Amino acid sequence: MQKAPAARFARHLIAAAALVGFAGLSVAGEVEVLHWWTAGGEAKAASALKATLQAKGHTWKDFAVAGGGGDSAMTVLKSRVVSGNAPAAAQIKGPSLQEWAAEGVLANIDDVAKAEKWDSLLPPVVANVMKYKGNYVAVPVNVHRVNWLWANPEAFKKAGAKVPATWDEFFAAAEKLKAAGIIPIAHGGQNWQDFTTFEAVALGVGGTEFYKKALVQLDQGTLKSPTMEKVLTTFKKVKDYTDKNAPGRDWNLATAMVIKGEAGMQIMGDWAKGEFIAAGKVPGKDFTCAAAPGTAKAFTFNVDSFAMFKVKGDDKVKAQKDLAAAIMSPDFQEVFNLNKGSIPVRLNMKMDKFDDCAKLSSNDFVATAKSGSLVPSIAHGMAVSSSAEGAIKDVVSQFWNSDKMSAADAMNKIAAAAKMK
Numbered sequence: 001m002q003k004a005p006a007a008r009f010a011r012h013l014i015a016a017a018a019l020v021g022f023a024g025l026s027v028a029g030e031v032e033v034l035h036w037w038t039a040g041g042e043a044k045a046a047s048a049l050k051a052t053l054q055a056k057g058h059t060w061k062d063f064a065v066a067g068g069g070g071d072s073a074m075t076v077l078k079s080r081v082v083s084g085n086a087p088a089a090a091q092i093k094g095p096s097l098q099e100w101a102a103e104g105v106l107a108n109i110d111d112v113a114k115a116e117k118w119d120s121l122l123p124p125v126v127a128n129v130m131k132y133k134g135n136y137v138a139v140p141v142n143v144h145r146v147n148w149l150w151a152n153p154e155a156f157k158k159a160g161a162k163v164p165a166t167w168d169e170f171f172a173a174a175e176k177l178k179a180a181g182i183i184p185i186a187h188g189g190q191n192w193q194d195f196t197t198f199e200a201v202a203l204g205v206g207g208t209e210f211y212k213k214a215l216v217q218l219d220q221g222t223l224k225s226p227t228m229e230k231v232l233t234t235f236k237k238v239k240d241y242t243d244k245n246a247p248g249r250d251w252n253l254a255t256a257m258v259i260k261g262e263a264g265m266q267i268m269g270d271w272a273k274g275e276f277i278a279a280g281k282v283p284g285k286d287f288t289c290a291a292a293p294g295t296a297k298a299f300t301f302n303v304d305s306f307a308m309f310k311v312k313g314d315d316k317v318k319a320q321k322d323l324a325a326a327i328m329s330p331d332f333q334e335v336f337n338l339n340k341g342s343i344p345v346r347l348n349m350k351m352d353k354f355d356d357c358a359k360l361s362s363n364d365f366v367a368t369a370k371s372g373s374l375v376p377s378i379a380h381g382m383a384v385s386s387s388a389e390g391a392i393k394d395v396v397s398q399f400w401n402s403d404k405m406s407a408a409d410a411m412n413k414i415a416a417a418a419k420m421k
Helices: 003-020 040-055 071-082 095-102 110-116 124-129 153-159 167-179 191-206 208-216 226-239 251-260 272-278 314-328 330-340 356-371 386-401 407-417
Strands: 030-035 059-064 089-091 138-140 148-151 183-185 263-267 288-291 299-302 305-308 374-376
Touching: 030 040, 030 071, 030 314, 040 059, 040 272, 040 314, 040 330, 071 089, 095 305, 095 386, 110 314, 124 138, 138 314, 148 153, 148 251, 148 272, 153 167, 153 263, 167 183, 167 191, 167 226, 167 263, 191 208, 191 226, 191 263, 191 299, 191 386, 208 374, 226 386, 226 407, 251 263, 251 272, 272 330, 288 356, 299 356, 305 314, 314 330, 356 374, 386 407
Parallel strands: 030 059, 030 089, 183 263, 299 374
Antiparallel strands: 089 305, 138 305, 148 263, 148 288
């Protein structure tokens, strides 16, 4: 990263820390935070949270577990909780929050929520995810749009192609990129990345009502429909335009391929934007952000959040509550999301410091919330139980990697996997 942006980022952190305010050292405590923000833009965002807590006099104990989708982190967390040594906060989201809360291991943070007026600051659909039996047990950090297509304008110019708005246009552009010696689509062959692509195809080919019935309600008739077969056929066709080195590649390395112009496009959530920004790239000039093909009037959301675990000791409880309040503060929301590539979860936040991609995301978030086209991301833990999600995700990757499984076979396997509760 260039020195100027780095210096600017440091100034942002100092400003945020000062605005949040310093707490007396007499109540300073340690706060251990489990997260998987280890890539460039994400790591900077995590640093903002650390700076905010240290400004309150607390000690930050970083518990970072690498692995984009967070699967590795969840395995580590389970062993810690079972042994009675839970961290103060852990990055958990969606229906998984309810599962952890049902185990009786999460702390009630209603006092912080009431003092900070969270109910009036959060969209109800988000607030409800953060609650268990009406009580806040987690705090949201941001809103990610998952259905993005990232493109390198120079690569498209070289290929004489245009950024696609439909799946037919996608494959036409992919052919031109391929002919120009450019990898059409940067992909990392990991199951959560396969699932992210599948989700975008399902939304783009089937539409929001199909998406809700199939991937949120897990309706058996919809899962076994001709539309689902078309979704799977289109999804598999995308693989033809990835490169042979895709298996096992981390998502941020796939993003780097687009940044460098080695690849023309990537289907990935807006955390990818953090990588472009960290590389000193400018939206609209050095890279293009567009809704994934066929999804311009829809929005798959992924809300990062921290579950607060029960901890012992007044100092640790105080540090934990300060962490919760700091996460929702306007200053942190701005600094964090500017670096993460996401948008603030707080309503009525000023967006003047955000780039055009974020402004588009924010506008679409509000519009789709009103139109009913705002849907939870199944690929990122927001839509269904972890068991159903995992089972469907496994089938999707098996289909992606198999030369023998037909779309009809995959459709039946997905329908069977959806019965996992």
